[in-house]
Amino acid sequence: MQKSNQLRFIDVFAGCGGLSLGLLEAGCQGVFAIEKSPLAFLTLRHNLVDGTRHQFDWPEWLPKQSMTCEDLLANYHEQVTSLRGTIDLIVGGPPCQGFSTAGRRDPADPRNKMTEQYLSLVGLVQPRFLVIENVAGFDMRFENEKGLAELVANGKKTSYAQYVADRLRHMGYDVYPGIVNCADFGVPQMRHRYLMICERKEWKREGVDLLESLRLSSIDFRAERNLPTDRYVTTSEAISDLEIKGRSLVANVDSGVPGFFEATYPFDSGFTPYQVLMRTGSHVAPNSRRLANHKQSTIEYFKTVQKICRPGRCLSKEERELVGTKKHATTVLDPNTPSPTITTLPDDILHYDEPRILTARENARLQSFPDWFAFQGKYTTGGKQRKLECPRYTQIGNAVPPLLAEAIGNILVKLVKESKASGLNALNNSIGEF
Missing domain, CATH: 3.40.50.150 (Vaccinia Virus protein VP39)
Incomplete structure (x- = not known):
């Protein structure tokens, strides 16, 4: 009523x-x-x-x-x-x-x-x-x-x-x-x-x-x-509880694709006020935490980018030449400032501390979606399907x-x-x- x-x-x-x-x-x-x-x-x-x-x-x-x-x-x-x-x-x-x-x-x-x-x-x-x-x-x-x-x-x-x-x-x-x-x-x-x-x-x-x-x-x-109220919520205040270091990796099941893993979701204390807000109403681990299956060479490349890149800013022309890429949009997050604009492409942004792209859930956190909000459908798509489909990363970025x-x-x-x-x-x- x-x-x-x-x-x-x-x-x-x-x-x-x-x-x-x-x-x-x-x-x-x-x-x-x-x-x-x-x-x-x-x-x-x-x-x-x-x-x-x-x-x-x-x-x-x-x-x-x-x-x-x-x-x-x-x-x-x-x-x-x-x-x-x-x-x-x-x-x-x-x-x-x-x-x-x-x-x-x-x-x-x-x-x-x-x-x-x-x-x-x-x-x-x-x-x-x-x-x-x-x-x-x-x-x-x-x-x-x-x-x-x-x-x-x-x-x-x-x-x-x-x-x-x-x-x-x-x-x-x-x-x-x-x-x-x-x-x-x-x-x-x-x-x-x-x-x-x-x-x-x-x-x-x-x-x-x-x-x-x-x-x-x-x-x-x-x-x-x-x-x-005197500053902005920072990236680490938003997603530090979703880091994978020190946590067990378990099989991801919500994507329906075998061979992917996700980090266990913590329920302990010590969360930031923003994390508490995002966790309100959620009593189970949220979905969309699937980790990308990066090749070892990709991980090493990300480590190099993290060492060279100025956190929070896109790679400059000189930095792109140093790491050997022509991709303009790559940005390493700065843990002490807000994230740059989240896009629909999952490889535009790298984690501030771990050599990987963000999970869909981490992107959702940066967009202020609460943890109880469960995204549906495939995680990503490619090729010509990018113009036709709206997978989770695209849903979140848009x-x-x-x-x-x-x-x-x-x-x-x-x-x-x-x-x-x-x-x-x-x-x-x-x-x-x-």
Whole structure:
């Protein structure tokens, strides 16, 4: 049963559920989530739709299966329209490859068109709030001419973010855009993301800037979770309890592939506040702790990289020449600072002390997924399948950090409560006049 102050949301381009998880932890109620990858949807459904800790209020007319936003609009247009007035929030991070500074940033990239489907859904449901999350490059101007016709405003080039914001304003929303650092909200990772937090104009309260409210909440948010407020959570504070040295190695079974091992999971004391937070609600060893089967030559190479590389920074040109690699993205973690941005490629980042890549669970820790959250499907994929499949490492790298999502949920839930309290006070005052 829905609580009177509960904020109901739809998650579009949901991935494995990082945004949904944070909103659920903030006390919101999920209605349904749209994700095209069967593997990512499997993880989301396992944990949040039919989970033991959280369950969506899933409508009977919608199958619990992976689908695209285009599928939803084409096959369930009438049912979606009927939700108007019952949904408070739509969240979604349309695929960002067309905007990322790591890519070509092509405005004609078909993945950019998925934002149009998001806007169509917004027009049908008309929720009070919207949250769009994307890479920081979402707000950078396109420099090539191809496909710019729809991105031209007053004869000048514009960013896709500005184009989307203008569309939303025309649809009746106040838009509060900007870049936030996930580390400000306790995530042990320097991950800068572009956010648009929007509210329908008829709900607007004077002096309330939703993005600024989020930023101002960061210190209290960390304090409430017993996390440091004068500095960021470091990499070692996040994953030191998952190191393999001094621990027995046992067969890994959750991947269904023989020949892999994982370190035993400690249940003793002495954990950092962040580790305590990630372990809350978990009473058994988490999954996704499979160790890579590195060749001895690879281990020796990693040891050399760890000796030469400046911790926390990508290998320089000179350092790459010293270790004999052309790979640009290799970074050795610095145990005393937050991690750099976690990507979908498991070999981009090396452990700060052990000659190996991180486990999927260690990446999940750096993304602020709690240990009870169990990832589903294969660990990795390769070749042409990389463009088609979404294995665990990809699910984790693409996700919105749940702690950031929880902070967003908190400010929206607070605003809804204040609005209802204000409305009740206004009603009482009007009654008192008679």
